[in-house]
Amino acid sequence: MASRIIIMEFNFKKIEQKWQKFWDENSSTNLLDTKKKYYCLTMFSYPSGSNLHVGHWYNYGPTDTYARFMKMNGYNVFQPQGFDSFGLPAENYAIKHGIHPRISTEQNIKTMKLQLKSIGGMFDWDAELRTSDETYYKWNQWIFSKLYDSKLAYQKEALVNWDPVDQTVLANEQVLSDGTSERSGAKVIQKPLKQWFFKITDYAEELLNFDGLNWPKKTVSMQKNWIGKSTGASIKFSISNFDEKIEVFTTRPDTLFGATYLVLSPEHPLTKKLSDNNLKVIKYIEDSASKNELQRLDLNKDKTGIFTGSYAINPVNNKKIPIWTADYVLASYGTGAIMAVPGHDERDNEFAMKYDINIEYVVSHSKDIESINTPIYEEGYCINSDFLNGLKTKDAKTQIIKWLENNGFGKKHINFRLRDWLISRQRYWGTPIPIVYDPDGNPHLVPEKYLPWKLPDDVEYKPKGTSPLGSSKELLKRTEDIFGKGWKPEIDTMDTFVCSSWYYLRYPDSKNDDEIFTKKSLDWLPVDCYVGGAEHATMHLLYARFITKALRDLKILNFDEPFKKLYHQGTITKDGAKMSKSKGNTVAPDRFIEEYGSDTFRIYLMFMGPYDEGGDWNDKGIKGIYRFLNKIWKIVALPSTDKIDKDIDQLMHQTIKVVSEDLCKMKFNTAISRLMELVNSVIKKDSISDEFKNNLTLMLAPLAPHLSEELWNILGNKKTIFAQPFPKYNPLKLQKDEMNIVIQVNGKVRANLSISKNMDKDTVLDKCKELENVKKYLDEKELIKEIYVPEKIVNFVVKG
RNA sequence: GCCGAGGUGGUGAAAUUGGUAGACACGCCGGAUUCAAAAUCCGGUUCUUUUUAAGAGUGUGGGUUCGAAUCCCACCCUCGGUACCA
Numbered sequence: 001m002a003s004r005i006i007i008m009e010f011n012f013k014k015i016e017q018k019w020q021k022f023w024d025e026n027s028s029t030n031l032l033d034t035k036k037k038y039y040c041l042t043m044f045s046y047p048s049g050s051n052l053h054v055g056h057w058y059n060y061g062p063t064d065t066y067a068r069f070m071k072m073n074g075y076n077v078f079q080p081q082g083f084d085s086f087g088l089p090a091e092n093y094a095i096k097h098g099i100h101p102r103i104s105t106e107q108n109i110k111t112m113k114l115q116l117k118s119i120g121g122m123f124d125w126d127a128e129l130r131t132s133d134e135t136y137y138k139w140n141q142w143i144f145s146k147l148y149d150s151k152l153a154y155q156k157e158a159l160v161n162w163d164p165v166d167q168t169v170l171a172n173e174q175v176l177s178d179g180t181s182e183r184s185g186a187k188v189i190q191k192p193l194k195q196w197f198f199k200i201t202d203y204a205e206e207l208l209n210f211d212g213l214n215w216p217k218k219t220v221s222m223q224k225n226w227i228g229k230s231t232g233a234s235i236k237f238s239i240s241n242f243d244e245k246i247e248v249f250t251t252r253p254d255t256l257f258g259a260t261y262l263v264l265s266p267e268h269p270l271t272k273k274l275s276d277n278n279l280k281v282i283k284y285i286e287d288s289a290s291k292n293e294l295q296r297l298d299l300n301k302d303k304t305g306i307f308t309g310s311y312a313i314n315p316v317n318n319k320k321i322p323i324w325t326a327d328y329v330l331a332s333y334g335t336g337a338i339m340a341v342p343g344h345d346e347r348d349n350e351f352a353m354k355y356d357i358n359i360e361y362v363v364s365h366s367k368d369i370e371s372i373n374t375p376i377y378e379e380g381y382c383i384n385s386d387f388l389n390g391l392k393t394k395d396a397k398t399q400i401i402k403w404l405e406n407n408g409f410g411k412k413h414i415n416f417r418l419r420d421w422l423i424s425r426q427r428y429w430g431t432p433i434p435i436v437y438d439p440d441g442n443p444h445l446v447p448e449k450y451l452p453w454k455l456p457d458d459v460e461y462k463p464k465g466t467s468p469l470g471s472s473k474e475l476l477k478r479t480e481d482i483f484g485k486g487w488k489p490e491i492d493t494m495d496t497f498v499c500s501s502w503y504y505l506r507y508p509d510s511k512n513d514d515e516i517f518t519k520k521s522l523d524w525l526p527v528d529c530y531v532g533g534a535e536h537a538t539m540h541l542l543y544a545r546f547i548t549k550a551l552r553d554l555k556i557l558n559f560d561e562p563f564k565k566l567y568h569q570g571t572i573t574k575d576g577a578k579m580s581k582s583k584g585n586t587v588a589p590d591r592f593i594e595e596y597g598s599d600t601f602r603i604y605l606m607f608m609g610p611y612d613e614g615g616d617w618n619d620k621g622i623k624g625i626y627r628f629l630n631k632i633w634k635i636v637a638l639p640s641t642d643k644i645d646k647d648i649d650q651l652m653h654q655t656i657k658v659v660s661e662d663l664c665k666m667k668f669n670t671a672i673s674r675l676m677e678l679v680n681s682v683i684k685k686d687s688i689s690d691e692f693k694n695n696l697t698l699m700l701a702p703l704a705p706h707l708s709e710e711l712w713n714i715l716g717n718k719k720t721i722f723a724q725p726f727p728k729y730n731p732l733k734l735q736k737d738e739m740n741i742v743i744q745v746n747g748k749v750r751a752n753l754s755i756s757k758n759m760d761k762d763t764v765l766d767k768c769k770e771l772e773n774v775k776k777y778l779d780e781k782e783l784i785k786e787i788y789v790p791e792k793i794v795n796f797v798v799k800g
Numbered sequence: 801g802c803c804g805a806g807g808u809g810g811u812g813a814a815a816u817u818g819g820u821a822g823a824c825a826c827g828c829c830g831g832a833u834u835c836a837a838a839a840u841c842c843g844g845u846u847c848u849u850u851u852u853a854a855g856a857g858u859g860u861g862g863g864u865u866c867g868a869a870u871c872c873c874a875c876c877c878u879c880g881g882u883a884c885c886a
Contacts, residue, residue: 009839097855218804218881226882232886277871328886340886540879607813607825620827621826622826669814673813675824747819747866787866791820791822795867
């Protein structure tokens with residue numbers, strides 16, 4: 001009796017321990033076999049001090065289920081893990097507690113690894129990498145060198161985003177749309193600084209091409225918008241009494257005849273000069289500079305501006321038009337100057353109305369209308385435009401560009417919103433930029449033989465607005481010892497997004513000290529399936545594509561795109577807010593794992609809803625999953641029988657079919673429901689066939705790996721269940737002899753009828769009409785129409 | 801403002817070449833078991849009504865159709881992205 005009770009509930013703690021140990025010892029992928037390779041990768045994570053929360057599990061658990069499913073479909077699956085271990089939090093922790101980032105990071109990784117193992121993931125720990133290891137950042141520096149040699153890494157002085165809290169510059173991608181830092185939340189200010197950039201803009205056009213990629217549409221469109229391609233013309237305006245020219249970019253060169261003024265951004269190099277240092281104009285420039293980004297971007301505010309006092313010449317009609325400066329023109333987009341067409345641009349119109357500037361109308365809605373007096377912002381037909389008159393604006397664009405080119409006033413121009421990637425950071429815990437400066441201040445690459453160019457230890461962490469590396473005596477001494485007296489090291493470090501832009505290339509050969517990777521190891525690439533949060537759409541995912549293309553052009557890679565398939569798991573929120581340590585709203589899975597086990601927990605996460613939707617956390621339903629797993633435990637413990645129950649057999653094959661299809665599409669929630677239905681249909685049986693037990697266990701395996709390994713073992717198998725193929729369904733067993741059809745009268749369901757498969761239409765209809773509850777509605781009515789959809793539905797349409 | 805996704809019971813959600821709305825699960829109600837509880841098992845559970853049955857019902861209002869959660873039009877709301885990009 002006692003043994004009976006033990007067998008009724010599975011001892012998940014013992015089982016999990018047993019199999020985690022087993023996988024630990026048998027987890028590495030055969031990386032030499034790339035014939036049927038499947039590289040399945042979740043975005044690696046930052047080793048934070050706190051324990052893994054529900055959000056982490058949601059990232060790793062379901063993806064592991066998918067990886068295990070692929071493995072059971074005969075693929076050689078590679079699912080490595082690593083840590084994005086450079087970065088600000090460890091450094092901020094060091095500032096606060098005086099503990100070296102290397103030590104805190106090491107500790108964090110240790111706990112994190114233990115926890116990752118508790119998920120039961122099929123992770124290949126032999127391939128583990130950490131970006132803060134010398135063995136990794138050496139190659140980060142090597143990539144920098146290659147980019148530098150090919151002019152894709154360069155230094156320039158520019159207005160850059162400065163985060164006053166974290167005391168470092170940020171890339172455009174790291175500044176949110178409200179002008180705050182993605183990381184610290186501080187309001188970002190603009191500062192002129194000499195910084196290192198990667199020339200991502202060289203790849204703007206190619207980055208717009210997503211052919212052959214299985215990526216979420218949303219992410220594709222976000223990247224396209226971020227890159228922001230617009231086609232138009234650049235036009236040069238000459239200036240009365242000045243030698244200089246003003247170049248503008250416009251997408252509406254067809255409205256050039258309506259350009260009645262120019263606007264320079266306050267930061268434009270000519271603004272001061274054209275005003276002849278007029279005090280009012282200078283004050284306006286200073287005022288806009290002091291406005292923060294938030295104020296500048298406020299669309300509701302009135303547009304402001306001031307006349308510079310100078311005039312430009314509209315090349316197409318030689319009219320003198322005033323040059324204004326206004327902060328509604330952004331210095332950072334296009335040329336920082338525009339031609340204003342108040343008749344056909346909403347913003348220019350608002351400005352012209354306010355300052356009473358001349359408005360010319362040069363586009364009308366129809367060919368027949370030659371004069372209008374209200375603004376039109378859409379395309380139309382040219383009027384009051386000399387040789388363009390009567391043309392569709394679309395055709396006029398081509399014509400005017402031809403005219404501009406012939407007369408030397410401008411040319412066709414494609415402008416991108418994307419700007420080069422700023423990679424310098426004034427922080428400590430990152431990859432040192434492998435550059436030294438000679439006594440004249442010219443930069444030189446640190447030669448490859450000195451890589452890794454080590455991050456020094458003797459630094460003052462506390463940020464003072466300059467890079468902590470500047471306080472290292474060792475770094476300066478090292479530089480002078482190698483290069484000579486008066487040489488100085490670069491003291492900025494690289495953005496951690498540089499580390500993460502290529503880590504997936506390193507995994508298949510992560511321990512190689514002699515090469516970044518081998519040709520052979522690249523057979524694992526590109527990544528077949530990449531899973532991670534959608535918040536990386538215009539940062540990490542864009543950088544990774546750029547680096548891949550750049551390395552391809554350097555003949556280091558032979559493919560164009562890093563990630564064939566991309567999937568964004570949804571976000572698990574807590575009371576509507578994203579879980580984060582700083583908000584203090586994280587939910588630890590520990591309690592649930594203690595009570596129900598790791599298998600139950602990961603299945604519960606998958607059962608909550610569609611994987612790409614996430615949802616708000618609640619623990620209400622977890623019991624149901626625990627019950628479900630216990631039922632399976634009981635079914636496998638049932639006495640075996642040789643008798644085949646036809647209904648159960650059919651349901652089993654149907655379930656195999658649907659579960660395979662669902663897992664293939666990462667529709668975990670519906671796959672689990674199907675398995676529950678199958679389980680419920682046999683739970684009351686006294687005995688069940690071994691074939692059923694085997695197939696049920698195999699289908700459960702990707703979802704509940706620990707329990708399935710144990711059950712597989714109990715069923716008398718010596719090898720791991722993941723060496724087994726996923727069950728295949730037999731199409732012949734899906735066919736039904738009897739089927740249920742629904743009978744409606746006027747679209748309302750009145751009856752059901754079970755019919756044999758081969759019954760002809762008339763017989764079916766006659767049978768339907770005889771049913772009591774159908775007859776009732778047909779009597780004394782006129783039958784107008786009979787709809788018959790074979791094997792599905794009958795609908796009688798009656799009148800009266 | 802623009803782009804994208806979404807809105808279904810008390811809750812998480814199923815159902816998309818148009819064909820029985822609410823599968824599966826939680827919770828709740830009732831029962832069995834128990835000294836009692838937990839666990840387990842059985843039954844019920846969209847709403848309304850005059851409950852062996854009928855009517856209504858998938859954000860709102862229209863439309864197409866024998867038939868609409870599903871297709872079309874207009875609108876409301878929520879979430880994500882983006883925002884003076886010339």
